[in-house]
Amino acid sequence: xxxxxxxxxxxxxxxxxxxxxxxxxxxxxxxxxxxxxxxxxxxxxxxxxxxxxxxxxxxxxxxxxxxxxxxxxxxxxxxxxxxxxxxxxxxxxxxxxxxxxxxxxxxxxxxxxxxxxxxxxxxxxxxxxxxxxxxxxxxxxxxxxxxxxxxxxxxxxxxxxxxxxxxxxxxxxxxxxxxxxxxxxxxxxx
Numbered sequence: 028x029x030x031x032x033x034x035x036x037x038x039x040x041x042x043x044x045x046x047x048x049x050x051x052x053x054x055x056x057x058x059x060x061x062x063x064x065x066x067x068x069x070x071x072x073x074x075x076x077x078x079x080x081x082x083x084x085x086x087x088x089x090x091x092x093x094x095x096x097x098x099x100x101x102x103x104x105x106x107x108x109x110x111x112x113x114x115x116x117x118x119x120x121x122x123x124x125x126x127x128x129x130x131x132x133x134x135x136x137x138x139x140x141x142x143x144x145x146x147x148x149x150x151x152x153x154x155x156x157x158x159x160x161x162x163x164x165x166x167x168x169x170x171x172x173x174x175x176x177x178x179x180x181x182x183x184x185x186x187x188x189x190x191x192x193x194x195x196x197x198x199x200x201x202x203x204x205x206x207x208x209x210x211x212x213x214x215x216x217x
Contacts (some may be wrong), residue, residue, distance in 0.1 A: 042104030
């Protein structure tokens with residue numbers, strides 16, 4: 028290993044040390060995440076980057092982001108060392124690749140967090156919505172009918188009653204105004 032580094036100049040060694048060190052820490056972080064050591068057990072390696080005013084579910088300045096940056100920076104420096112002869116330009120390209128690695132991490136994290144959204148149906152979400160009568164609804168709460176209502180991107184078939192004096196026929200549009208004992212109360216749309 029010593030012979031490998033002995034043949035390089037200082038700049039090339041610098042990029043290799045960063046790439047190898049960041050890779051080792053990244054692998055350890057990844058293993059610890061899959062094993063479960065990344066959970067809240069009292070230890071916290073992230074330092075607080077005040078993100079008030081944003082909706083970011085993650086910290087901008089964290090050990091994980093530093094490692095992601097160094098991973099991109101180091102491996103870009105190693106990869107482009109023989110291609111880009113200007114060392115300043117190589118540093119700029121490596122820096123940009125490191126920033127891209129952080130941005131990629133944010134995109135992946137945001138996508139994964141979207142998967143954890145709660146899309147459980149709650150009957151309260153139907154209040155104020157417009158629906159289609161699917162099965163005639165008898166007048167003055169004398170019986171139940173059925174309606175189709177769209178909630179959170181899916182259509183539901185639910186029981187409904189009406190305080191209206193006339194029967195609501197199949198195909199008519201109604202507005203949901205209340206919920207009584209798990210049954211929707213609807214009125215005709217004028």
